[in-house]
Amino acid sequence: MRPKKIKDDIWFVGAVDWDRRLFDALVPLPDGTSYNAYLVKGSEKTVLIDTVDPTMVDVLMSNLEGIETIDFIISHHSEQDHSGAIPHVLEKYKDAKVITSPKGKGLLIEHLHIPEEGIITVKDGETISLGNKTIEFLHAPWVHWPETMVTHLREDRILFSCDLFGSHLAMSELYSSEDWRVCEAAKRYYAEIMMPFRTTIRRHIERFEGYQIDMIAPSHGPVHKDPECIIKSHKEWVSDKLNNTVILPYVTMHGSTQRMVDYLTESLIEKGVRVERFNLLVTDTGKLAMALVDAATIVIGSPMVLGGAHPLVVSATFLTNALRPKLRFASIIGSYGWGGKMVEQITGLISNIKAEMLEPVLVKGLPGDEGYKGLERLASEIATKHRENNIVSSAKTPGN
Numbered sequence: 063m064r065p066k067k068i069k070d071d072i073w074f075v076g077a078v079d080w081d082r083r084l085f086d087a088l089v090p091l092p093d094g095t096s097y098n099a100y101l102v103k104g105s106e107k108t109v110l111i112d113t114v115d116p117t118m119v120d121v122l123m124s125n126l127e128g129i130e131t132i133d134f135i136i137s138h139h140s141e142q143d144h145s146g147a148i149p150h151v152l153e154k155y156k157d158a159k160v161i162t163s164p165k166g167k168g169l170l171i172e173h174l175h176i177p178e179e180g181i182i183t184v185k186d187g188e189t190i191s192l193g194n195k196t197i198e199f200l201h202a203p204w205v206h207w208p209e210t211m212v213t214h215l216r217e218d219r220i221l222f223s224c225d226l227f228g229s230h231l232a233m234s235e236l237y238s239s240e241d242w243r244v245c246e247a248a249k250r251y252y253a254e255i256m257m258p259f260r261t262t263i264r265r266h267i268e269r270f271e272g273y274q275i276d277m278i279a280p281s282h283g284p285v286h287k288d289p290e291c292i293i294k295s296h297k298e299w300v301s302d303k304l305n306n307t308v309i310l311p312y313v314t315m316h317g318s319t320q321r322m323v324d325y326l327t328e329s330l331i332e333k334g335v336r337v338e339r340f341n342l343l344v345t346d347t348g349k350l351a352m353a354l355v356d357a358a359t360i361v362i363g364s365p366m367v368l369g370g371a372h373p374l375v376v377s378a379t380f381l382t383n384a385l386r387p388k389l390r391f392a393s394i395i396g397s398y399g400w401g402g403k404m405v406e407q408i409t410g411l412i413s414n415i416k417a418e419m420l421e422p423v424l425v426k427g428l429p430g431d432e433g434y435k436g437l438e439r440l441a442s443e444i445a446t447k448h449r450e451n452n453i454v455s456s457a458k459t460p461g462n
């Protein structure tokens with residue numbers, strides 16, 4: 063990997079991680095990722111904006127060969143994939159000062175043991191001059207972590223947006239395109255990382271729109287030379303708009319829950335409701351997260367196992383709750399052998415989601431007439447609720 067010039071005196075010096083397949087021991091990365099670091103040379107001062115994951119520090123240091131002086135290292139966000147290589151950079155550039163938010167200072171000391179005397183904190187809206195270039199710091203708490211900030215390079219009209227507008231995508235091109243793979247990676251990233259902070263991010267985006275931005279350079283994935291598309295997609299995702307879609311994550315053990323899921327799917331489609339199904343034995347949880355970005359309803363399907371839901375269902379439900387999607391309605395379907403507390407358990411797991419719970423449908427053993435009648439009633443209720451709440455669109459936004 064070599065430095066890539068973005069504009070005069072501005073380079074991408076980060077690393078593309080083609081092989082990484084899991085982030086935070088949790089998030090699947092089917093397309094790898096990149097750790098974007100940028101070097102900005104002003105007429106008087108030189109700044110490194112973020113670093114890379116410690117596993118790829120050699121790539122960063124190789125990209126900095128020939129750079130004799132770095133005056134400042136900006137740490138937008140203390141997480142290791144961006145700040146983890148700061149200690150290595152400081153070994154070479156001993157006089158460089160690390161610039162971060164006040165909250166970031168504590169985290170850098172705690173997580174990376176960076177010496178306190180080498181850290182400068184900046185207030186929201188504060189600027190530094192590089193001579194012929196000015197950097198403005200914009201605090202953006204909960205653009206993943208509470209200490210996060212972004213920077214606006216004023217003269218070049220570039221927003222260095224940290225995790226916001228990012229993608230876990232390894233690619234040879236520096237710039238984004240409207241290629242489906244690029245769009246899907248952006249939505250996947252939003253779903254997995256940003257969705258829990260939807261309302262906060264909405265406010266940040268509104269604020270950033272007051273700045274002159276010709277280019278967005280995030281900390282993961284491609285740089286957006288024409289930022290309109292990525293901003294439009296994010297505005298759609300953080301909005302309150304819902305699609306006429308039911309998400310159906312499920313597990314079946316002996317086929318009874320499968321029959322219920324099949325029946326409900328057909329009944330919903332017949333009534334004009336779109337369905338996205340996820341057999342949790344084989345589901346990529348990133349795909350489930352993406353579907354949750356704008357779906358109106360979730361119906362969770364599970365057999366009863368030792369008095370509760372199947373463990374894979376418990377895990378998916380826990381994740382759904384943590385991601386705080388804007389779901390409006392929820393229900394539960396499934397089969398049991400002799401009884402249990404599955405409904406109470408699942409309901410307790412989705413306390414973050416302010417969805418109206420529609421009457422669950424549980425059957426003993428194989429579903430019969432009563433069970434299918436219950437599913438028909440549930441499908442009708444969902445279709446009616448969607449219509450009454452004007453949730454009729456299944457319109458696609460980029461990345462859907």
Ligand code: FEO
Nearest residue numbers: 141143206225281
């Ligand atoms: Fe890419 Fe929140 O770190």
